[in-house]
Amino acid sequence: MYGKGLLKGLWITFKHSFEKKDLVVRYPEQMPHLQERFRGSLAFDFEKCIACGICIRNCPNNVLSMETAKDEDSKKKKLMQYTIDLQYCMFCNLCVEDCPTNSLYFTHDFELSQFHRDDIKRVYHRPPELDQQEAAQKTSDQDTQTAADDKKEKQLRAMINAINKNPQKVLARVLDGEEQVEVLAAVLMADEKKLARMAEMMITDKEKAKKVALAFVKKELKEREKGGDQ
Amino acid sequence: MDISLADLAFIILAGFTLLTALGVVLFKNIVHSAIMLVFSFLGVAGIYFTMHAGFLGLVQILVYAGAISVLIIFAIMLVMNQDPEKTNLPSPNIPNIMAGTYLTILLVGALVGSIWFTSFPEKVAPVSGDELGLLTGLMLGDYVIPLELAALLLLVAVVGAIILARGAEHK
Amino acid sequence: MVLKQQADDDLEMMEKNGIIVTTLEKIWNWGRAHSFWPLSYGCNCCPIEMMAAGASRFDIARYGYEVFRASPRQADLLVVAGPITVKMAPAVQRIYEQMPSPKWVLAMGNCATSGGPFRDGYSVLPGADSLFKVDVFVPGCPPRPEALFHGLLELKQKVMGKK
Amino acid sequence: MEHWFTDIAQALVNWLMGLGLSAGWADFVLLIVQWLCIVMIVTINVIILIWLERKVSGFIQLRLGPNRLGPYGAFQTIADAIKLLTKEDIIPSRTDKWIFMTAPLFFIVVSVMLYAVIPMGDGMQVVDFNVGLLYFISIGSLSTICLLMAGWGSNNKWSMLGAMRAVAQMISYEIPLAISLLGVVMIAGSLRLSDIVVAQGNIWFVLLQPIAFITYFIAATAELNRGPFDMPEAEQELTAGAYTEYTGMRWALFFLAEYTNLVAVSALCATMFFGGWQGPGLPSWLWIIIKTYLIMLVFMWMKWTFPRIRMDHLMSFSWKILLPVSLANLVLTGFGLEFFKWMGWW
Numbered sequence: 001m002y003g004k005g006l007l008k009g010l011w012i013t014f015k016h017s018f019e020k021k022d023l024v025v026r027y028p029e030q031m032p033h034l035q036e037r038f039r040g041s042l043a044f045d046f047e048k049c050i051a052c053g054i055c056i057r058n059c060p061n062n063v064l065s066m067e068t069a070k071d072e073d074s075k076k077k078k079l080m081q082y083t084i085d086l087q088y089c090m091f092c093n094l095c096v097e098d099c100p101t102n103s104l105y106f107t108h109d110f111e112l113s114q115f116h117r118d119d120i121k122r123v124y125h126r127p128p129e130l131d132q133q134e135a136a137q138k139t140s141d142q143d144t145q146t147a148a149d150d151k152k153e154k155q156l157r158a159m160i161n162a163i164n165k166n167p168q169k170v171l172a173r174v175l176d177g178e179e180q181v182e183v184l185a186a187v188l189m190a191d192e193k194k195l196a197r198m199a200e201m202m203i204t205d206k207e208k209a210k211k212v213a214l215a216f217v218k219k220e221l222k223e224r225e226k227g228g229d230q
Numbered sequence: 231m232d233i234s235l236a237d238l239a240f241i242i243l244a245g246f247t248l249l250t251a252l253g254v255v256l257f258k259n260i261v262h263s264a265i266m267l268v269f270s271f272l273g274v275a276g277i278y279f280t281m282h283a284g285f286l287g288l289v290q291i292l293v294y295a296g297a298i299s300v301l302i303i304f305a306i307m308l309v310m311n312q313d314p315e316k317t318n319l320p321s322p323n324i325p326n327i328m329a330g331t332y333l334t335i336l337l338v339g340a341l342v343g344s345i346w347f348t349s350f351p352e353k354v355a356p357v358s359g360d361e362l363g364l365l366t367g368l369m370l371g372d373y374v375i376p377l378e379l380a381a382l383l384l385l386v387a388v389v390g391a392i393i394l395a396r397g398a399e400h401k
Numbered sequence: 402m403v404l405k406q407q408a409d410d411d412l413e414m415m416e417k418n419g420i421i422v423t424t425l426e427k428i429w430n431w432g433r434a435h436s437f438w439p440l441s442y443g444c445n446c447c448p449i450e451m452m453a454a455g456a457s458r459f460d461i462a463r464y465g466y467e468v469f470r471a472s473p474r475q476a477d478l479l480v481v482a483g484p485i486t487v488k489m490a491p492a493v494q495r496i497y498e499q500m501p502s503p504k505w506v507l508a509m510g511n512c513a514t515s516g517g518p519f520r521d522g523y524s525v526l527p528g529a530d531s532l533f534k535v536d537v538f539v540p541g542c543p544p545r546p547e548a549l550f551h552g553l554l555e556l557k558q559k560v561m562g563k564k
Numbered sequence: 565m566e567h568w569f570t571d572i573a574q575a576l577v578n579w580l581m582g583l584g585l586s587a588g589w590a591d592f593v594l595l596i597v598q599w600l601c602i603v604m605i606v607t608i609n610v611i612i613l614i615w616l617e618r619k620v621s622g623f624i625q626l627r628l629g630p631n632r633l634g635p636y637g638a639f640q641t642i643a644d645a646i647k648l649l650t651k652e653d654i655i656p657s658r659t660d661k662w663i664f665m666t667a668p669l670f671f672i673v674v675s676v677m678l679y680a681v682i683p684m685g686d687g688m689q690v691v692d693f694n695v696g697l698l699y700f701i702s703i704g705s706l707s708t709i710c711l712l713m714a715g716w717g718s719n720n721k722w723s724m725l726g727a728m729r730a731v732a733q734m735i736s737y738e739i740p741l742a743i744s745l746l747g748v749v750m751i752a753g754s755l756r757l758s759d760i761v762v763a764q765g766n767i768w769f770v771l772l773q774p775i776a777f778i779t780y781f782i783a784a785t786a787e788l789n790r791g792p793f794d795m796p797e798a799e800q801e802l803t804a805g806a807y808t809e810y811t812g813m814r815w816a817l818f819f820l821a822e823y824t825n826l827v828a829v830s831a832l833c834a835t836m837f838f839g840g841w842q843g844p845g846l847p848s849w850l851w852i853i854i855k856t857y858l859i860m861l862v863f864m865w866m867k868w869t870f871p872r873i874r875m876d877h878l879m880s881f882s883w884k885i886l887l888p889v890s891l892a893n894l895v896l897t898g899f900g901l902e903f904f905k906w907m908g909w910w
Contacts, residue, residue, distance in 0.1 A: 006870065013869040017623035024460045024628050027547045028554065041540075061518050087515040087528075090542040112540045113552035115559065117514060117530060120540050235588065261716055265663065268709055284695050288702045296705030296738075300731055303712055307724075362694055362755065432646025435633055441799075460627040462618060465640045467630075471799040474654060474811045477647065501652035501811040 039091040040110040042084050044124050048103035051079040055095035055104055061088045064095060073138070082124040087117060152203075159199035163188060174202065174213040183220050184213055239280050247273030264303045271295040285362055433477070433503060434560040437553065440476035441469040442496060444483020447510040447543040451482055454546035461546075466553060473499040478556075481529040482543075484512035484519055490526055497533050505536045505560070507552055514538045569849060570687050573598075598690045602679045610823040611641045617864055624868045651812030656719070659809065664717030668810065668817035671710035675824035677703050682831045683758050685841045685849035696757040697749060700832060701742050704787065707825065708734045711796070711806050714818070718809035726805025729875060730796035733786055736879055737793075740886040741783035747776040747890075747897040748836050761840030770837040775893040777837045779886055781862075784829045786882070788822065791867035795875050830859040 025032045034040070042063075056064045067081040096104050114120050162170045167185030168178070175181050188195040194216070201209040250273060253266035271294040278287030369377055443451055454461045461467045470476040473496045485493055497506070508529045511517035519525035529535050536559065539552035573594060580590040615630070615638060622629025630637030655661060681696035683689045693699050708731045715727020749755055751772060752763040760769075770777045786793040797805035807818050834840060834855035841848035843855075873881070 009869050010865065013624045013865065016626055017620070019626065021623075021626060021628050023457050023626050024463075025458060025547070026463070026628075027459070027550050032545070032547055061520075086540050087511055087538070088517055088520060089511065089540075090518055110541065110545050110548045111551040112544075112548065113555045114538050114540075115536065115555070117528065117535075117538055120514065120538060259660070261660070262663070265709070265713060284693060285698065288695055288698045292698070292702035292705055296702060296708060297735060300708055300712065300735060303709075303716075304728075304731075307716070429646060429650045432643045432650065435640070435643035436647045457626040460622070460629075462622050462627055462629050463631050463637075465630045465632060465637065465643065467618070468644075470804070472804040472808045474809055475804065475807075475815050477651075499654075501654050503651070 034108045034110075037106075038108055039093065039106040040108045041086060041106070041112055042089060042091075042095075042122075043105055043107045044082055044084060044122075045103040045105070046079070046082065046124050046127055047130060048101045049079050049082065050101055050103075051077045052100060054098045054100065058094045058098050060092065060094065061090060063089045080126050084122040084124075085120070086112065086122060087120040155203050156196070156199050159203060160195060163195060163199060171213070174198075174206070174209050175217065180214075180217045183217050183224075187216050187220050236280055240277065243273050243276040243280065247277065260306055261303065264299065264306055267302065268295050268299045271299060282361065285365055430561050434557045435465055436468075437466045437478040437505065437556070438468040438470050438476050439466060439478045439480045440473055440496065440500070441471055442479065442482070442493075444485075444489070444512070447482030447513070450543045450546055450549065451480060451509065454549050459546035459550070461550070461553075464550070464553065464557075473497075474501065476500055477504055479504065479506045480509050480549075481506060481513040481535070482509040484517065485526045485529055485532065487524050487526065490532060493529075494532050505556060506533060507537045507539060507549075507556060508535045509539045509541075509549060509552070510543045511540055514540055517542065569685065595690065599676075602690065603676060606676060606679070606824045606827070607820070609827050610820050611645065613823050613826065613860065614641045614644070614819075616861075620861065620864045621868045624865070645816070648812050648816040653813060654809075654811045656809055659719045660717040662717075663713045664719075664809070665814075667710050667714035667717055668814045668821070670713065671707060671821040672817050672824070674703060674706045674710060675821040675828065678825070678828040679831075681757055682828065683761055683835060683840055684831070684852055685847070688841075688849060689758060692756065692758055695755045697745060697755045697760070697836075700757075700828075701738070701745070704825075704828075705734075705738055707821075714810070715806040718806070720809050722803045722808045723806050726796045726798075726802045726808070729802075730789060730806055733789070733793065733795060733878060733882075736882040737783045737786035737886070740779050740882060740890040741787060743887070743890040743894055744773075744776040744779035744783065745836060747773045747893050750894075750897050750901060757835055757840075761835055761842060764839040764842060768837060768839045773837070773893070773897070775889065776897075779890045779893065780833065780837070783882075783886060783890075784833065785863065785866065786878070788825055788829055788863075790822075790826070790863060792870035792873050793878060794867075794872060795878055798872060826860060826863060827856065830856045830863065833859050 051066065051068050053066070056066060063085050065083045065085075066079060068077045069080050070076070071078045091106075093106070096106060112120065159170075163185075167189065168181050171181045171184050171188075175184055188198055198209065198213065198216075201212060247270055250266045250270040254263045254270060257263045257266060271290060275287040275290040275295065278284070278290060439451075453459055455467055455469065466478075473479075477500070479497055479500060481493065497504070506529065508514045512519065512525075513529045514535075516522070516525055516527035520527045526532065537552045537556045539548055541548050544552075576597065577590045577594055580593055585593070618640070619629040619636070621627075630640035633639040633643055655664060678700060680690045681693050681699050683692075711730045711734075712727050715723045715725075715730075718724070748760065748769050751769065752760040754760060754763070763769075789796050796802070797807065802808070807815055810818060831852065834852055838855050838859075840855075841852045843851035846854075
């Protein structure tokens with residue numbers, strides 16, 4: 001029948017015009033429901049970044065760039081500045097996927113409008129906290145180092161003293177036979193360098209100390225034999 | 231000189247009609263002429279109104295200003311040269327000028343003659359009451375056969391025009 | 402300077418006594434800021450989001466900006482949505498010039514903002530601002546309809562002179 | 565309440581007569597005041613109507629429509645009007661300047677002239693013309709010329725095509741419009757609109773002439789160039805039809821005129837088919853406003869429901885369906901009237 005479809009259409013629009021308008025997202029007052037994986041804008045976590053540059057190599061649009069400097073002490077690359085020029089980004093996710101430390105990630109912030117084009121660019125300077133932190137880290141490392149050195153030296157001195165005082169008793173830890181201990185003690189007493197070396201070895205590596213001590217003893221005995229011959 | 235409101239209205243409307251009619255003839259751009267023609271029709275309708283012939287005036291507006299003039303403008307636009315300024319210039323060749331002059335003399339003569347030889351009554355008693363009813367009575371009563379004949383003539387003209395147009399298309 | 406000071410004083414006095422003082426410019430800007438009529442012009446995928454912005458879920462009509470005009474003569478806002486190719490540039494330029502002032506330009510999406518992925522291409526202009534002054538840039542690829550609304554509301558603030 | 569406006573008019577005439585003016589001049593001044601009132605009503609109506617149109621379209625499309633400015637976005641149109649007033653007025657250099665500039669003025673004048681004969685209440689009519697209906701139709705037919713002027717003057721292909729379409733459409737649909745109204749005229753026995761309203765004291769003509777009403781409604785939609793018959797402005801093909809080159813205030817005048825026409829045609833519909841200002845309880849001027857607005861809502865409802873019709877379908881619908889139907893209705897009405905008279909029921 002002609003006109004039936006028209007009337008049906010009119011009825012449908014009439015019905016719908018009295019429905020509650022829950023469909024509409026009232027944007028500035030009510031934020032839209034965004035899915036978890038929604039890619040709003042790219043963000044960067046400076047502290048996690050290891051300046052490997054994978055993101056930059058992966059970006060098809062040259063969105064990302066960074067400035068690095070060489071750390072003088074450790075000869076490591078140091079991130080100085082990281083730039084996300086969002087106006088070129090096509091939100092392809094390649095950089096985020098490949099970041100080994102998850103320092104790049106997407107946020108849900110989509111309100112990116114700017115009056116000037118240059119304002120779109122996001123520049124992350126090296127936070128001064130990070131520098132301070134690193135400096136603090138370095139000094140504390142040095143402190144521990146010197147402390148350990150001091151300890152070692154003290155131990156060494158103690159050991160040398162001990163050997164000087166009572167060679168037979170101390171050196172008995174390395175060698176078994178009394179005669180041999182006598183010989184070793186005589187060698188060490190004669191040569192201060194050898195004494196220091198022996199003491200150090202005795203602190204750090206006893207097996208090596210044993211071998212070295214044996215070698216010393218054998219050499220001394222041989223020399224004595226030669227001396228006897230003469 | 232005592233001028234009543236009706237006289238004043240007539241003078242204004244007549245002047246308007248004459249001016250626009252002159253505009254039809256004198257404007258160089260033919261589309262301007264056609265639009266002036268519309269205003270001329272409107273002026274004539276206004277004169278009908280001042281003579282208490284509202285029905286006639288409105289039919290004048292409906293048929294002439296609303297429909298016929300649109301037809302004229304359409305025809306002009308369809309057959310017009312690229313440059314509208316040139317379409318309305320007087321023709322330079324002599325036979326055309328001769329024919330135009332002859333036609334003008336004939337038309338003016340006919341007009342003057344018909345005005346001259348018709349006896350216009352000095353004063354007409356105004357139609358009392360329902361002028362529309364009177365007109366209806368005349369058109370569909372006394373003069374119904376001429377009216378229908380005129381309608382038939384128009385119908386024949388329309389059919390003829392359609393046949394001409396279609397025939398040209400088929401060939 | 403003195404006169405300006407006096408005028409300011411007068412203004413303050415009047416405001417204190419409950420007389421609203423405004424300039425015609427302010428009323429005009431109010432009118433202009435609340436009725437951007439965009440030109441329906443677009444290139445690729447950003448216009449799809451622009452259409453979505455006009456549809457029921459996002460409803461650009463709430464701000465009164467839903468009157469998409471097809472003729473640049475009646476539009477106030479040129480939403481450059483999509484890359485401007487070198488071949489298209491004269492057309493866009495012409496559309497812009499045919500719009501009656503005051504007119505505004507919103508660059509929607511990264512292609513219009515900067516050329517986006519095509520910025521080094523031989524056939525695409527690096528951003529709409531190489532043709533005319535752009536009032537608001539809305540980055541995104543493509544931006545959400547809400548992002549477009551944010552741009553429009555920013556533009557509204559700009560026109561009303563609050564920023 | 566019923567006689568507010570007539571009383572004011574009477575008081576004005578009395579006051580003018582008291583100042584020493586003759587009756588004719590007093591009536592003349594009253595006429596001017598009435599015209600000014602009509603222009604005011606038209607402007608206010610258009611502001612309300614554009615807001616209503618946007619709201620209705622929003623509601624039908626499950627949207628909210630303008631809702632930021634004022635309660636329910638009521639000031640949206642005012643902002644638009646301010647903006648349009650302050651826009652640059654571009655007159656392209658290759659246009660036919662006078663025609664281009666005067667076309668919107670003529671259009672709005674013609675549209676406002678339509679209101680002269682519409683009875684907006686008991687005795688509230690600017691001119692109670694004895695051929696009021698014919699006046700309405702013939703003045704309405706003049707708007708085709710204005711559109712044609714706009715199209716020609718713009719010197720733009722879209723404008724010209726849009727104007728041609730508009731004119732073809734309006735002339736075609738004028739005929740079924742007029743003929744469908746003739747049925748009502750035959751029953752009422754008068755072309756005077758106040759007589760037609762009085763003749764509907766017992767029964768509305770929409771019940772006596774349902775076919776005429778439907779024909780009138782369809783033809784009127786086409787006359788107004790509104791959807792689904794908005795071919796002249798078909799944006800996809802013709803940019804903005806005859807209005808393509810118009811900016812700011814000139815375009816706003818066209819817009820104003822279109823909505824003015826909408827109100828006029830709806831008011832005529834209410835007068836011809838729905839008993840005009842007659843109604844129980846409320847004052848007469850309120851009744852016609854209510855009826856007019858309801859009819860306009862139906863126009864909007866149709867516009868936002870139906871898709872646009874193709875141009876050739878549009879024309880063939882007018883000439884092949886609407887015209888025969890309205891003619892048949894005319895013949896049927898004539899026979900019916902004679903039958904009723906013969907039976908002695910009339």
